[in-house]
Amino acid sequence: xxxxxxxxxxxxxxxxxxxxxxxxxxxxxxxxxxxxxxxxxxxxxxxxxxxxxxxxxxxxxxxxxxxxxxxxxxxxxxxxxxxxxxxxxxxxxxxxxxxxxxxxxxxxxxxxxxxxxxxxxxxxxxxxxxxxxxxxxxxxxxxxxxxxxxxxxxxxxxxxxxxxxxxxxxxxxxxxxxxxxxxxxxxxxxxxxxxxxxxxxxxxxxxxxxxxxx
Numbered sequence: 001x002x003x004x005x006x007x008x009x010x011x012x013x014x015x016x017x018x019x020x021x022x023x024x025x026x027x028x029x030x031x032x033x034x035x036x037x038x039x040x041x042x043x044x045x046x047x048x049x050x051x052x053x054x055x056x057x058x059x060x061x062x063x064x065x066x067x068x069x070x071x072x073x074x075x076x077x078x079x080x081x082x083x084x085x086x087x088x089x090x091x092x093x094x095x096x097x098x099x100x101x102x103x104x105x106x107x108x109x110x111x112x113x114x115x116x117x118x119x120x121x122x123x124x125x126x127x128x129x130x131x132x133x134x135x136x137x138x139x140x141x142x143x144x145x146x147x148x149x150x151x152x153x154x155x156x157x158x159x160x161x162x163x164x165x166x167x168x169x170x171x172x173x174x175x176x177x178x179x180x181x182x183x184x185x186x187x188x189x190x191x192x193x194x195x196x197x198x199x200x201x202x203x204x205x206x207x208x209x210x211x212x213x214x
Contacts, residue, residue: 007090030197032066043092074088075092127164136170174192179209183212
């Protein structure tokens with residue numbers, strides 16, 4: 001498949017699974033509710049030792065089926081092997097994971113590759129390495145991930161808006177109360193984790209956030 005036919009990161013709300021924050025609901029249930037609300041991208045993110053590779057694959061196969069039925073982009077975090085086995089649309093990696101060129105050799109030309117970045121230099125490097133999109137963040141303080149770096153603030157978001165030719169997703173500590181700060185600066189794709197998965201009414205929350213983007 002030609003590079004031009006590779007999936008691209010859509011604008012809208014980018015949802016990430018985080019079962020330990022979801023109030024006893026399974027990842028599958030939460031994903032279905034996010035899709036009901038209108039998310040445009042789902043990223044499966046689970047850290048071992050909470051789940052085995054077998055459990056993660058089983059969940060990803062189910063999520064792949066429902067995202068495919070609804071035309072939602074499906075990304076697997078970190079695990080290239082699970083992304084391939086589940087026939088996900090792509091994979092998202094961090095600065096300490098496999099480099100983008102190595103991931104490309106594994107996944108081939110048809111899948112989208114995202115890379116987390118925290119500085120303008122990392123963004124430029126990601127773009128030059130062939131990343132299809134990058135994560136820009138954490139914009140604000142976040143406790144969703146245990147190994148997260150310090151907030152990068154709004155200046156890095158301004159850099160991404162003004163200097164990058166590839167899409168990006170703004171992420172990290174974004175809530176309904178501050179999403180307008182991100183939208184005003186020009187971000188088109190925005191990720192919220194606990195604000196969505198911990199919401200009592202997930203579809204209503206996603207619709208509220210999507211309305212803020214508009």
